[in-house]
Amino acid sequence: MLSLLLGFTLAQSTPATPPPEEVVQTQQVRPLPGQLDTVPVFNSNSxxxxxxxxxxxxxxxxxxxxxxxxxxxxxxxxxxxxxxxxxxxxxxxxxxxxxxxxxxxxxxxxxxxxxxxxxxxxxxxxxxxxxxxxxAQSRNILxxxxxxxxxxxxxxxxxxxxxxxxxxxxxxxxxxxxxxxxxxxxxxxxxxxxxxxxxxxxxxxxxxxxxxxxxxxxxxxxxxxxxxxxxxxxxxxxxxGELSTPRDRVPTPLDSNQPRIYGRVAGVAQGSQWRSFVVDGPQARYLTIPQAGQAFSYPLSSLHGGTLGTNQIQSANMLVRYPDTAYRAHGNYGIQYSIKLPLHNTTQNAQKVSVSVQTPIKEDNLTKQGLRFFTTTAPQVFFRGSVRVRYRDDQGRPQTQLTHLVQRRGQPGEPLVLLNMKPGDRRLVEVDFIYPPDATPPQVLTVSTQ
Incomplete structure (x- = not known):
C-alpha cells in the first residue's frame, strides 16, 4: 500500500496511543448472493x-x-x-x-x-x-x-x-x-x-x-x-529479463495455522465483476426490510480469515500465479460490485430505512452477537473510494448519487441513502462500486430500519 509506505517514517515518531473502545452493533451478517464472473484479470501488484x-x-x-x-x-x-x-x-x-x-x-x-x-x-x-x-462522506458527482x-x-x-x-x-x-x-x-x-x-x-x-x-x-x-x-x-x-526485485513477503499457505501473510498478487485472477440480487431466499423476489431498530449486513471483499461469520470468501481465484505471490486476489482490487436490493416494507407502518457501507473490525468468526466497531476514530484508513447508489426517492423520482467514502478501521459509516417507506412500499436500491486499491477488506453493506 503506497499510503503505508509514505506514512512509515511518520509512524516511527508518533507515540503509541491506547486502542479505542469497542461497541457491538447487534445485526445479522448474511453471505452476499451471487458470485464473480469468469472474466480474467491481468493483476500486476507484486x-x-x-x-x-x-x-x-x-x-x-x-x-x-x-x-x-x-x-x-x-x-x-x-x-x-x-x-x-x-x-x-x-x-x-x-x-x-x-x-x-x-x-x-x-x-x-x-x-x-x-x-x-x-x-x-x-x-x-x-x-x-x-x-x-x-x-468521511463527500458528494462526488463529477x-x-x-x-x-x-x-x-x-x-x-x-x-x-x-x-x-x-x-x-x-x-x-x-x-x-x-x-x-x-x-x-x-x-x-x-x-x-x-x-x-x-x-x-x-x-x-x-x-x-x-x-x-x-x-x-x-x-x-x-x-x-x-x-x-x-x-x-x-x-x-x-x-x-528475470523477475523484478525486491520480491514481496512470501504468503502463508491458505490452510496454514501460522500468522497470516496474504502476499501481493502477480498473476491472472478470475473475475472482474460480482453481480448480486439480494432477496429473502432463492425463490423470493424482494428483500424484506429489517424490523424497527434492527439491521442486517452483507460482506464486501471478504477473504480468508475475514468472513465475518459467513464462511464466504469472495477473493478471486488465481488461474496462474508466481509461487511466491498471493494464493488468491485478496482484496479484489479493481473488481466491480453491482448489488440490487429490492426492498419491501411488509409491515403496517411507515418505516425509515437506510443503506450504508461500514468497516467493522475484521473477524473470521463473530465473537459477539453482531459486528464490532470503535466508538472513536481509529488512525488507519481502510477504505477510500466512490460508491454509486441509484433509487427512487420518496416522491418517486429516480436519483443517482455518487458518494466518496473515507472509512477507518472499525468505522460504522453514515447512510448512503435514507428512505421513508410506506406500508407495503417496494423500492429498488442499486449499489455499484469498484473495490479500490489501497483499501483493506472486509467491509459490509448494511440495511437498517430506524
Whole structure:
C-alpha cells in the first residue's frame, strides 16, 4: 500500500496511543448472493515496490525465454481486464531516474487482432492523486474527489471513462507486439523520492493475445533529458529479463495455522465483476426490510480469515500465479460490485430505512452477537473510494448519487441513502462500486430500519 509506505517514517515518531473502545452493533451478517464472473484479470501488484528493472508479470509462453519461470503461459481472448499498481523509490537516493511501467500485448496468430479499450485510467500518486485528508462522506458527482491513484483510477472506470491518452483501440499485426502502456513513475523533486502508479483497464480482444508488465528505467538522450524505453527495448527485456526485485513477503499457505501473510498478487485472477440480487431466499423476489431498530449486513471483499461469520470468501481465484505471490486476489482490487436490493416494507407502518457501507473490525468468526466497531476514530484508513447508489426517492423520482467514502478501521459509516417507506412500499436500491486499491477488506453493506 503506497499510503503505508509514505506514512512509515511518520509512524516511527508518533507515540503509541491506547486502542479505542469497542461497541457491538447487534445485526445479522448474511453471505452476499451471487458470485464473480469468469472474466480474467491481468493483476500486476507484486513486487509493489520496484527497485530494479525486470519482468513484473508475463503471461507469455516460456519457450525461447532466457528465464522460463518468469512466464506463466496464459492467453487472453475476448473480454479481460488489466490492473497494475507499483511503487518506485530512488535507491540510492541520488538515483533520480524515472521508472517506466510497460504493458505489452502480443499477437501470436496469423491474422491481425483488434483490442478495444472500453474503459481505462492510469494515475500517479504525485501529482495526479496525492493521499490527502478528506471527509468521511463527500458528494462526488463529477468524480473530482479522490485520495490516491487507485481511488482516482477506479472512480473513472466506474463512470465508464477512458482517459484521453488511451486510444479507443489498437490493432496488432500477426506475430507482432504493441505497447498498451508505457508510462513513467517520476521521483525527481519529490520528498521523499517515492511515487506510485495505479492502472485499471477493461479490454476486449478479437483474437488471442499474451500480456506482460515490465519495469525499465528511463533512457537518457544526448542532452541529458529522459526518454521512454522503445518497443525493441521492452521486447529485449521480455526475452532475456528475470523477475523484478525486491520480491514481496512470501504468503502463508491458505490452510496454514501460522500468522497470516496474504502476499501481493502477480498473476491472472478470475473475475472482474460480482453481480448480486439480494432477496429473502432463492425463490423470493424482494428483500424484506429489517424490523424497527434492527439491521442486517452483507460482506464486501471478504477473504480468508475475514468472513465475518459467513464462511464466504469472495477473493478471486488465481488461474496462474508466481509461487511466491498471493494464493488468491485478496482484496479484489479493481473488481466491480453491482448489488440490487429490492426492498419491501411488509409491515403496517411507515418505516425509515437506510443503506450504508461500514468497516467493522475484521473477524473470521463473530465473537459477539453482531459486528464490532470503535466508538472513536481509529488512525488507519481502510477504505477510500466512490460508491454509486441509484433509487427512487420518496416522491418517486429516480436519483443517482455518487458518494466518496473515507472509512477507518472499525468505522460504522453514515447512510448512503435514507428512505421513508410506506406500508407495503417496494423500492429498488442499486449499489455499484469498484473495490479500490489501497483499501483493506472486509467491509459490509448494511440495511437498517430506524
Amino acid at each position: 513486487p509493489e515496490l520496484v527497485l530494479k528493472e525486470g519482468i513484473l508479470l508475463s503471461t507469455f509462453p516460456a519457450d525461447g525465454k532466457k528465464v522460463p519461470e518468469a512466464h506463466l503461459n496464459y492467453p487472453f481472448r475476448g473480454r479481460f481486464d488489466v490492473f497494475a499498481h507499483h511503487v518506485a523509490r530512488a535507491e540510492p537516493p541520488e538515483d533520480l531516474r524515472s521508472l517506466h511501467i510497460g504493458i505489452m500485448l502480443h499477437n501470436p496468430g496469423s491474422e491481425a487482432v483488434t483490442v478495444d479499450i472500453l474503459q481505462g485510467a492510469s494515475y500517479l500518486s504525485q501529482p495526479d492523486a496525492p493521499f490527502i485528508q478528506l471527509p 468524480g473530482n474527489i479522490f485520495a490516491g491513484p487507485g481511488d482516482r483510477a477506479v472512480s473513472d472506470v466506474l463512470r465508464g471513462r477512458r482517459q484521453a491518452s488511451f486510444p479507443a483501440q489498437i490493432v496488432i499485426p500477426p506475430g507482432e507486439s504493441q505497447m498498451l502502456l508505457n508510462l513513467p513513475i517520476p521521483v525527481r523533486e519529490l520528498t521523499p523520492p517515492l511515487n506510485g502508479r495505479s492502472t485499471l483497464m477493461r479490454l476486449r480482444s478479437s483474437g488471442t493475445v499474451y500480456a506482460a508488465s515490465m519495469a525499465l528505467f528511463a533512457r537518457q538522450n544526448a542532452d541529458g533529458s529522459e526518454r521512454a524505453p522503445t518497443l525493441e527495448e521492452w521486447q529485449n527485456l521480455l526475452q532475456t
